[in-house]
Amino acid sequence: MTARQVAVVGAGRMGQGIAAALAFGNVPVAVVDLRDRGADAAAYLEGVRASIRQALAHKVTLGLLTVEDLDGVTALVTVVGEVDALTPMAAADLVFEAVPEVAEVKREALAWIEAMVGDTVPIASTTSSFLVDELAGALSAPARFLNAHWLNPADLMPLVEVASGTATSPGAVDTTRELLLAVGKVPVVCAASPGYIVPRLQALVMNEAARMVAEGVASAEDIDTAVRIGFGSRFAVLGLLEFIDWGGCDTLFHASNYLSRELGERFAPAPLVEANMTSGRRGISDGAGFYDFDPATVADYRAQRIADFARVLDAVGRLARHEEFSTAD
Numbered sequence: 526m527t528a529r530q531v532a533v534v535g536a537g538r539m540g541q542g543i544a545a546a547l548a549f550g551n552v553p554v555a556v557v558d559l560r561d562r563g564a565d566a567a568a569y570l571e572g573v574r575a576s577i578r579q580a581l582a583h584k585v586t587l588g589l590l591t592v593e594d595l596d597g598v599t600a601l602v603t604v605v606g607e608v609d610a611l612t613p614m615a616a617a618d619l620v621f622e623a624v625p626e627v628a629e630v631k632r633e634a635l636a637w638i639e640a641m642v643g644d645t646v647p648i649a650s651t652t653s654s655f656l657v658d659e660l661a662g663a664l665s666a667p668a669r670f671l672n673a674h675w676l677n678p679a680d681l682m683p684l685v686e687v688a689s690g691t692a693t694s695p696g697a698v699d700t701t702r703e704l705l706l707a708v709g710k711v712p713v714v715c716a717a718s719p720g721y722i723v724p725r726l727q728a729l730v731m732n733e734a735a736r737m738v739a740e741g742v743a744s745a746e747d748i749d750t751a752v753r754i755g756f757g758s759r760f761a762v763l764g765l766l767e768f769i770d771w772g773g774c775d776t777l778f779h780a781s782n783y784l785s786r787e788l789g790e791r792f793a794p795a796p797l798v799e800a801n802m803t804s805g806r807r808g809i810s811d812g813a814g815f816y817d818f819d820p821a822t823v824a825d826y827r828a829q830r831i832a833d834f835a836r837v838l839d840a841v842g843r844l845a846r847h848e849e850f851s852t853a854d
């Protein structure tokens with residue numbers, strides 16, 4: 526089943542971003558604020574509407590949406606408080622929960638959502654840390670429950686990490702994936718494992734960057750320049766595991782042993798890195814690694830990736846052209 530009408534419960538940074546992403550993809554969406562705001566409620570809801578409109582208007586400035594379409598897209602978003610939530614919740618065929626990252630608050634919101642929607646409507650949390658099974662107890666029908674971890678800013682970042690719990694039905698995952706694909710997102714399905722994919726990876730490098738500042742290895746500015754120009758542009762093209770295959774598992778294995786001796790156990794080579802090295806799967810040079818490389822097409826594959834690099838570097842204004850360099854007198 527493809528979701529054609531969505532509700533987002535939670536009207537903060539992520540709730541607004543998700544709503545903007547859905548409307549941008551032509552999907553009607555109701556944003557529901559569950560917090561009791563007393564006399565401030567109307568002003569809060571108006572602020573949320575204005576902020577979503579501003580995010581969509583920014584897309585006009587960026588050339589991603591025509592000015593003629595702005596009003597129509599904005600009109601796909603309704604923003605309501607709990608008192609007016611009955612109709613949009615009953616109409617929703619998928620719900621994203623985006624309340625604060627506090628287990629009790631999430632459980633309360635999930636129980637409320639379940640009571641408001643149809644029996645089989647999938648409910649996706651957007652939690653960036655809790656596992657599906659840790660929250661599923663809030664629902665009487667956990668088969669409909671999963672997590673969809675959007676990246677921030679949700680209206681722009683294409684990746685959404687979709688994770689199931691032990692009770693999640695394949696149908697709930699399929700409906701969520703279909704919706705995400707329909708609005709131009711790139712869903713990846715992963716196990717309900719702490720940190721999913723991106724938060725787990727980035728927690729390691731973000732903490733390492735902070736350690737480097739504390740150790741005086743480099744300034745925050747220089748580390749961030751290195752990340753933007755080196756690390757970031759490279760990994761916009763090559764996946765981490767793909768790059769292991771490019772550089773060779775043996776290179777990573779030896780470097781990791783050296784770093785773990787010098788800097789600490791956290792740099793020790795992963796067992797799979799060692800296993801690939803010793804089983805003749807060092808990467809492109811062996812014709813196999815995390816990926817298999819067909820000798821007949823590997824040259825084309827490399828040329829394609831180099832062309833991809835050039836495009837990414839050009840987009841960030843860092844592609845060197847020969848004509849820029851002065852000739853020796």
Ligand SMILES: NC(=O)C1=CN([C@@H]2O[C@H](COP(=O)(O)OP(=O)(O)OC[C@H]3O[C@@H](n4cnc5c(N)ncnc54)[C@H](O)[C@@H]3O)[C@@H](O)[C@H]2O)C=CC1
Nearest residue numbers: 535536537538539540559560623624625626651652653677
């Ligand atoms: N901020 C980020 O960069 C990312 C956040 N997430 C996840 O998205 C979810 C939402 O996070 P944000 O949008 O950043 O939070 P936020 O704080 O910006 O928004 C939460 C919304 O819930 C409301 N709220 C506060 N207390 C409440 C309560 N007791 N009951 C109901 N609503 C309440 C807030 O007023 C606000 O409207 C969290 O689970 C977070 O882990 C996921 C990816 C990135």
Ligand SMILES: O=C(O)[C@@H](O)C(=O)[C@H](O)[C@@H](O)CO
Nearest residue numbers: 653675676677678723724727
């Ligand atoms: O990458 C993202 O947008 C999110 O995963 C977050 O920033 C999370 O809140 C997470 O990484 C917490 O550290």
